[in-house]
Amino acid sequence: MKAVGARLPRYDATEHVTSGTRYVDDVRIPGTLWAKALRSPHDNAEILSIDTSKAEAMAGVHAVVTFKDVHKNVHGHIEGLGIPGDEPLLAETHVRYKGQPIAAVAADSEALAQRATEAIEVTYKVLPALFDVRKAFDADAPQAHHWGNWYPHFEGEMDRRQIRKGDIEQAFADADVIVQGTYRPAAIEHVPLETQVCQVVPEAGGRFVVYSATQAMYFSMGVVAAHLNWPLNKLKFVGGTTGGGFGGKVDTATETITTLLAIKSHRPVRWRWTRAEEFLFSSTRAAWHMEIADAVTKDGWILGRKMLTLHDAGAFARFSPYGVTKHAFHHTGAYTIPNLEFNGFVVYTNRTPSTAMRGFGVTSVSFATETHLERIAQTLGMDPLEVRMKNATRIGDTSPNGIPYTDPSTVPVMQALSGAVGIELPAHYRTMTSAIRSGEDLPGHLVAQLGNPEDH
Amino acid sequence: MEDPAVLIPTSVAEAIESFGAGGDIAIIGGGTILVPEIRLGHARPSRALMLHGAGLAGISREGTRTTIGAMTPLSALSSLGEPIAAAVSNIADLEIRGQGTVGGNLCAQNTDAPRGDLQGVLIALGATVRSVGAGGERSEPAETFLPGRADRLVLDVSFDAPAAGAYAYLDRAHTHEYTALAVTAVRTADGTIRLGANGAGPHGLRLPSAEAAAADPSAAGVAALADVQLFDDAIASAWYREKTLPVLVRRALEQLKETA
Amino acid sequence: MNITINGTSRIVNAGPLTPLLHVLREELDVLSPKAGCQQGGCGTCTVLVNGEPRRSCLLPIAAVEGAEVRTVEGLASGGKLTPVQEAWIHHYAAQCGFCTSGFLMAATAYLEKGGSDDHAEIAAALGGHVCRCTGYVKIYDAVAAAARGESFDLATTAAGSRTTIRGVEL
Numbered sequence: 068m069k070a071v072g073a074r075l076p077r078y079d080a081t082e083h084v085t086s087g088t089r090y091v092d093d094v095r096i097p098g099t100l101w102a103k104a105l106r107s108p109h110d111n112a113e114i115l116s117i118d119t120s121k122a123e124a125m126a127g128v129h130a131v132v133t134f135k136d137v138h139k140n141v142h143g144h145i146e147g148l149g150i151p152g153d154e155p156l157l158a159e160t161h162v163r164y165k166g167q168p169i170a171a172v173a174a175d176s177e178a179l180a181q182r183a184t185e186a187i188e189v190t191y192k193v194l195p196a197l198f199d200v201r202k203a204f205d206a207d208a209p210q211a212h213h214w215g216n217w218y219p220h221f222e223g224e225m226d227r228r229q230i231r232k233g234d235i236e237q238a239f240a241d242a243d244v245i246v247q248g249t250y251r252p253a254a255i256e257h258v259p260l261e262t263q264v265c266q267v268v269p270e271a272g273g274r275f276v277v278y279s280a281t282q283a284m285y286f287s288m289g290v291v292a293a294h295l296n297w298p299l300n301k302l303k304f305v306g307g308t309t310g311g312g313f314g315g316k317v318d319t320a321t322e323t324i325t326t327l328l329a330i331k332s333h334r335p336v337r338w339r340w341t342r343a344e345e346f347l348f349s350s351t352r353a354a355w356h357m358e359i360a361d362a363v364t365k366d367g368w369i370l371g372r373k374m375l376t377l378h379d380a381g382a383f384a385r386f387s388p389y390g391v392t393k394h395a396f397h398h399t400g401a402y403t404i405p406n407l408e409f410n411g412f413v414v415y416t417n418r419t420p421s422t423a424m425r426g427f428g429v430t431s432v433s434f435a436t437e438t439h440l441e442r443i444a445q446t447l448g449m450d451p452l453e454v455r456m457k458n459a460t461r462i463g464d465t466s467p468n469g470i471p472y473t474d475p476s477t478v479p480v481m482q483a484l485s486g487a488v489g490i491e492l493p494a495h496y497r498t499m500t501s502a503i504r505s506g507e508d509l510p511g512h513l514v515a516q517l518g519n520p521e522d523h
Numbered sequence: 524m525e526d527p528a529v530l531i532p533t534s535v536a537e538a539i540e541s542f543g544a545g546g547d548i549a550i551i552g553g554g555t556i557l558v559p560e561i562r563l564g565h566a567r568p569s570r571a572l573m574l575h576g577a578g579l580a581g582i583s584r585e586g587t588r589t590t591i592g593a594m595t596p597l598s599a600l601s602s603l604g605e606p607i608a609a610a611v612s613n614i615a616d617l618e619i620r621g622q623g624t625v626g627g628n629l630c631a632q633n634t635d636a637p638r639g640d641l642q643g644v645l646i647a648l649g650a651t652v653r654s655v656g657a658g659g660e661r662s663e664p665a666e667t668f669l670p671g672r673a674d675r676l677v678l679d680v681s682f683d684a685p686a687a688g689a690y691a692y693l694d695r696a697h698t699h700e701y702t703a704l705a706v707t708a709v710r711t712a713d714g715t716i717r718l719g720a721n722g723a724g725p726h727g728l729r730l731p732s733a734e735a736a737a738a739d740p741s742a743a744g745v746a747a748l749a750d751v752q753l754f755d756d757a758i759a760s761a762w763y764r765e766k767t768l769p770v771l772v773r774r775a776l777e778q779l780k781e782t783a
Numbered sequence: 784m785n786i787t788i789n790g791t792s793r794i795v796n797a798g799p800l801t802p803l804l805h806v807l808r809e810e811l812d813v814l815s816p817k818a819g820c821q822q823g824g825c826g827t828c829t830v831l832v833n834g835e836p837r838r839s840c841l842l843p844i845a846a847v848e849g850a851e852v853r854t855v856e857g858l859a860s861g862g863k864l865t866p867v868q869e870a871w872i873h874h875y876a877a878q879c880g881f882c883t884s885g886f887l888m889a890a891t892a893y894l895e896k897g898g899s900d901d902h903a904e905i906a907a908a909l910g911g912h913v914c915r916c917t918g919y920v921k922i923y924d925a926v927a928a929a930a931r932g933e934s935f936d937l938a939t940t941a942a943g944s945r946t947t948i949r950g951v952e953l
Contacts, residue, residue: 076873077872080877081872083883262819531799551846558841559802559821616907617836622841
């Protein structure tokens, strides 16, 4: 055990400080073309026509690709998890968010590639757009997505991720107080200092080398291969050096389109997004709308929680159904609530599609739960730490989706934190452990639901 | 889009001749605004006038009068006392201040951000801007120069040393943010109070109503709302500017009193 | 047109408005300055121009004709790292590394001008630079340690600064 507890330097630190680290944009292959995308100027529109002929005729333009060049244009990032694809690689009949790629160009220089995208003529029928998840369910809401305004394929055919646990109606009947709150964290851009970037180099023998900034090498390789209908052995991915990702480089944002351009032009191609593209069109952490109603006793026990979550997927699903599933499984935070009714929707809007970001699906509910516990404490006039210690997850409790906790850490973490900030917990909570509940940790109305199953 | 034809004059006279009557020509001072705009294709001028070798840099003093050449880097202004020193130290970071110029800052367009931090400051100082363009050379107060600045080539700005100056601004957490709103207060050598604002209109504005009420800083703050054209942009709403402008006017005037 | 890069004179063919960053990366294959935002907002492209830190993405090449440009490639000599490079390794100041080149050049200019380990002064010198991975604490630690003239054991990493809440160290 040489590493555990040791202060080892980073394996790549010397390379970082001497500029020995080669990022994707540092790969230099003679004859490399620059790629640029033509992106939708509209939030929601029907595409009536796409004419690339003027761009193709420009001197120095070596390839123009549209949906016609993609074998499987719609491929879901996580079809392997049973989540069907809904997003075209290059738009065909509709654009659903401002910035959605419609065509891409490879040309001798970055400026020429930009001019070539501007020479592509697209006609649109502009449609009303949806930006607010709360309006998605209205009868007169604009249609944001071809499946409707919310994702309909949980477990194949469910229109929501739902959890039913215990007896929620009894919990609300037993409550002294119902504490309600709505929580709406905004979308967040990852802002990696390295923007989305890719270089693809054709090799003799028909194989293509993809220099990728991805956070998920084999995943991205599978996505590219699926779009092209190629065996994996026609692709060689070179990665492992990412100039910041934070979840935003899990999406395969550049690799497939760059590969298409390299195939069509028979030349190496580099596609590096501008900072403006990164801010405006790369996926973000989702915005969330969460409504919580907790059934609470006057001494601070949370008997039940009803929760509605509207997850703003943006224009396409990407990883959102997975994120909402994680969200559902964590929707009581670090606490145990025995009776639950949770409904979570992946709502489509005409905003930039959202994706993973640090603590995917869970940071939203942590924010909501911790804020809501403060609200409960204020409503009851109780110490907020006491509310947390009382409802803290303990050994033998089960998660919202029924997984028994064997080593929960809420209690020791709360004890350490209260000590660190100089707040003295009542003696009972100072000596509390995560052990199975008993005695005053288990009031009568919770015995049946939270007690040691071996006791009864 | 073709690359602009680039003119690189080596003297002031050559710069004036190259600029002529202006028109479709981008003036590159330090380049901090226009170089990326042109590279990204956001600005597509047919000609570019690069002034780095034109001999327009430098600060001179004659009695109480200070004259700053248009190509003087912003970093060189930190020795000029208040309110300029405080305003300059709030512009971007030291790397940008070393490259950006007085002329560029004065002429910055505010199409997508409240650029041009010195506009309100120079108005408050009662500065004179000397410029060329259609109709030849002209010297005029900063507040009358600013509306037509897109068609002028600035040669220098000059002002008399004030008795005191103060700068109040909306502070931001990060160096990179443009200052959403700033107010400069100056007491001139003869005791007159002058006020200028940035981020309160299409360019720096003088606040005459607030000046008239300057004896009572709180009243002056409210009065200032009559002098401005508030707007929404990416970093602040008109509503927010309306709420904070009176506060900044009051703070600048109170600060000025303290330096009596 | 000529510029001197890390002591070597180089001929440049790019047009006069071309940003120095583009000349360095695309024409001269000097790859340490990074194209993070190309509009002056992030600091990944900072190099030293006649000893002064500058955003190379904003500098038109004609304005630096004949200048001495220094980049990270010119810091170490004969395999010997500069103290601030060693400080970066020892204090774990790089994670993804993409911001590192720009920070190192800004820090190098600060230290060559006699900068101290004062937190506010370091903040003023590096305030235009963005890091999204480590945060800034370890970067401050590294610059401050280099300013104090400390020597660094590159086989280990320094203890980090501790976070305190209401005066209590966590």
